[in-house]
Amino acid sequence: MSWRSKGDDGRRTNDEGRRSFVVAVDLGGTQIRVALCDARGNIVKRLAIPARATEGVEAVFARLVATMRAVTDDWSRVRGIGLGAPGTTDPWRGIIFEAPNLPGMIDFPMKARLEDEFHVPAFIGNDANLAALGEQRFGAGRGVANLIYVTISTGVGGGIIANNRLFLGARGFAGEVGHQTLEANGPRCNCGNVGCLEVLAAGPALERAAREALRAGRASQLRALTDDDPSRVTGALITQAARAGDALAREIFARAGFYIGLGLVSLQHNFDTELFVLGGGVAIHTWEFIYPTIQKTFDEYAMPSMRRGVRIVPAELGDEAGLLGAAVLAGESMSQ
Amino acid sequence: MSWRSKGDDGRRTNDEGRRSFVVAVDLGGTQIRVALCDARGNIVKRLAIPARATEGVEAVFARLVATMRAVTDDWSRVRGIGLGAPGTTDPWRGIIFEAPNLPGMIDFPMKARLEDEFHVPAFIGNDANLAALGEQRFGAGRGVANLIYVTISTGVGGGIIANNRLFLGARGFAGEVGHQTLEANGPRCNCGNVGCLEVLAAGPALERAAREALRAGRASQLRALTDDDPSRVTGALITQAARAGDALAREIFARAGFYIGLGLVSLQHNFDTELFVLGGGVAIHTWEFIYPTIQKTFDEYAMPSMRRGVRIVPAELGDEAGLLGAAVLAGESMSQ
Numbered sequence: 001m002s003w004r005s006k007g008d009d010g011r012r013t014n015d016e017g018r019r020s021f022v023v024a025v026d027l028g029g030t031q032i033r034v035a036l037c038d039a040r041g042n043i044v045k046r047l048a049i050p051a052r053a054t055e056g057v058e059a060v061f062a063r064l065v066a067t068m069r070a071v072t073d074d075w076s077r078v079r080g081i082g083l084g085a086p087g088t089t090d091p092w093r094g095i096i097f098e099a100p101n102l103p104g105m106i107d108f109p110m111k112a113r114l115e116d117e118f119h120v121p122a123f124i125g126n127d128a129n130l131a132a133l134g135e136q137r138f139g140a141g142r143g144v145a146n147l148i149y150v151t152i153s154t155g156v157g158g159g160i161i162a163n164n165r166l167f168l169g170a171r172g173f174a175g176e177v178g179h180q181t182l183e184a185n186g187p188r189c190n191c192g193n194v195g196c197l198e199v200l201a202a203g204p205a206l207e208r209a210a211r212e213a214l215r216a217g218r219a220s221q222l223r224a225l226t227d228d229d230p231s232r233v234t235g236a237l238i239t240q241a242a243r244a245g246d247a248l249a250r251e252i253f254a255r256a257g258f259y260i261g262l263g264l265v266s267l268q269h270n271f272d273t274e275l276f277v278l279g280g281g282v283a284i285h286t287w288e289f290i291y292p293t294i295q296k297t298f299d300e301y302a303m304p305s306m307r308r309g310v311r312i313v314p315a316e317l318g319d320e321a322g323l324l325g326a327a328v329l330a331g332e333s334m335s336q
Numbered sequence: 337m338s339w340r341s342k343g344d345d346g347r348r349t350n351d352e353g354r355r356s357f358v359v360a361v362d363l364g365g366t367q368i369r370v371a372l373c374d375a376r377g378n379i380v381k382r383l384a385i386p387a388r389a390t391e392g393v394e395a396v397f398a399r400l401v402a403t404m405r406a407v408t409d410d411w412s413r414v415r416g417i418g419l420g421a422p423g424t425t426d427p428w429r430g431i432i433f434e435a436p437n438l439p440g441m442i443d444f445p446m447k448a449r450l451e452d453e454f455h456v457p458a459f460i461g462n463d464a465n466l467a468a469l470g471e472q473r474f475g476a477g478r479g480v481a482n483l484i485y486v487t488i489s490t491g492v493g494g495g496i497i498a499n500n501r502l503f504l505g506a507r508g509f510a511g512e513v514g515h516q517t518l519e520a521n522g523p524r525c526n527c528g529n530v531g532c533l534e535v536l537a538a539g540p541a542l543e544r545a546a547r548e549a550l551r552a553g554r555a556s557q558l559r560a561l562t563d564d565d566p567s568r569v570t571g572a573l574i575t576q577a578a579r580a581g582d583a584l585a586r587e588i589f590a591r592a593g594f595y596i597g598l599g600l601v602s603l604q605h606n607f608d609t610e611l612f613v614l615g616g617g618v619a620i621h622t623w624e625f626i627y628p629t630i631q632k633t634f635d636e637y638a639m640p641s642m643r644r645g646v647r648i649v650p651a652e653l654g655d656e657a658g659l660l661g662a663a664v665l666a667g668e669s670m671s672q
Binding site: 088097098145146160162167168169170171172173174175176177179180181182183184185191192193194195258259262265266267269270271272273274300301302303304305306 | 424433434481482496498503504505506507508509510511512513515516517518519520521522527528529530531594595598601602603605606607608609610636637638639640641642
């Protein structure tokens with residue numbers, strides 16, 4: 001980068017040997033998490049602060065910088081910075097084009113701004129892409145060269161690893177796996193598309209299905225759990241009902257599993273991957289209810305030659321995936 | 337490869353300079369086409385023979401070899417062989433796992449068999465993948481690093497070029513773009529999946545839609561064109577009716593265009609490409625009727641950030657795409 005004079009090549013070489021840490025950042029709409037990581041993905045120190053996104057981009061950035069300064073007092077030992085952001089990013093130029101949960105963060109030159117502050121190379125990626133990288137290097141996908149990570153929570157996102165590398169697409173936007181159509185005449189998704197995996201199988205879809213069934217007079221333990229007020233339905237309550245054996249709740253998860261399974265079939269036919277890693281609250285907390293239908297649907301509908309040997313497993317790293325992926329990005333982008 | 341002794345490195349260097357041709361093969365279920373091509377993709381000589389697939393694999397292979405011998409009498413000037421096969425292939429080991437239109441061609445070691453015959457490196461690929469490569473190098477995708485080729489005829493196939501290379505997936509099966517679900521409750525496809533792009537928008541789907549409408553009593557010029565016998569409906573007749581302004585025929589193409597457009601939206605969200613090249617009989621012969629709906633659907637349903645600047649164009653090379661792609665494969669695999 002730019003802060004060293006041309007004459008200090010010798011010192012730089014020594015310096016590089018000492019630079020064994022990276023600073024990883026998970027820039028969320030509600031929380032900013034910062035970690036100091038070693039080369040093996042161990043988190044040495046971590047800090048988290050509320051994003052307070054409504055205060056504006058510069059206030060968020062100032063708090064981010066202060067938190068990064070607080071995570072280590074020896075920046076001479078930091079090789080690089082990796083940052084995951086929600087939304088569309090240019091991973092080559094390190095620009096955050098748009099982050100819906102961070103109002104005003106539009107065309108924000110995050111890489112340049114961080115490098116100006118810390119005089120260390122910075123690398124920016126989409127949060128779901130980085131979670132894919134984290135799971136591949138340190139989680140459920142260790143040792144697998146090709147995998148697709150799908151996170152299912154309030155939305156559905158994803159990241160594609162092909163041949164040990166993130167598949168980024170022409171502009172870095174690839175892997176929006178939640179926005180493939182599965183029902184051409186289905187409901188409109190927030191993204192503008194119709195009948196997307198996200199609008200059919202993410203958390204809000206499950207809650208909507210439960211509310212509609214209750215309003216239509218369907219018997220369910222959810223009536224008692226919500227004091228007979230369908231508007232009080234939450235994902236946690238549907239999960240609780242499913243655990244207690246409630247038929248409606250189990251049907252709702254099976255239906256979600258069917259759509260997720262069909263989504264994986266389409267992904268398999270397009271990408272020919274080896275492993276699907278499913279993360280996010282809906283996948284992890286309801287695994288016992290959705291996984292059987294996901295696997296059954298995949299086995300029933302994927303082409304035999306293309307489904308052979310392909311595995312579907314839960315993510316292992318939870319919220320850490322994105323943070324560890326950011327650490328991977330910082331470490332590996334530099335050694336390329 | 338294996339046929340030169342270790343001592344002739346000097347001769348090999350001279351030899352390579354003279355080796356300016358490749359032999360490209362398009363191994364179809366009905367026809368085998370062989371071409372001698374120069375490095376710029378010009379076809380110097382071409383031959384075609386019927387495949388006569390029912391005579392069995394060894395008979396087909398013997399005719400293939402004889403035709404390749406006939407395309408040039410100076411094999412010392414041939415650098416390599418590229419062959420496109422219909423079906424699933426292992427592009428690294430050059431094995432044809434299964435080619436539905438070539439009965440008995442199962443786990444066939446095409447690369448090894450051709451190298452044994454011709455003592456020249458041979459490279460094998462899926463036919464739609466090679467057509468994508470042909471269009472990218474010599475056709476509608478010249479100069480574009482990222483594109484998705486979709487061929488729509490009796491089936492829907494495809495090939496994905498990412499960063500100037502074929503995207504092959506873990507085992508070389510990627511790009512089965514015709515087999516992504518668009519209607520979870522739609523008809524079952526031959527591939528085993530439900531509501532695939534292929535079962536909704538390929539030629540047979542259009543004919544089925546026309547027949548069903550006629551049987552349901554719908555007025556259409558197709559009645560006269562088929563002597564009021566719905567079983568006589570063909571794609572050519574639907575196209576003829578559409579040209580004459582027939583409302584039913586135009587509706588059928590618009591419906592196909594809607595599904596194709598939705599398929600491209602899903603592909604765009606997954607792959608973030610720059611260009612869609614549409615080939616195959618249905619796309620090319622009915623472009624004027626399907627393209628407007630394809631483009632309209634893409635514009636309406638793809639995320640604004642992801643559709644910006646993305647173009648949808650007809651293929652330029654027709655039947656030549658696969659043959660030229662095989663030539664590219666032979667030439668470039670060797671120089672890597």
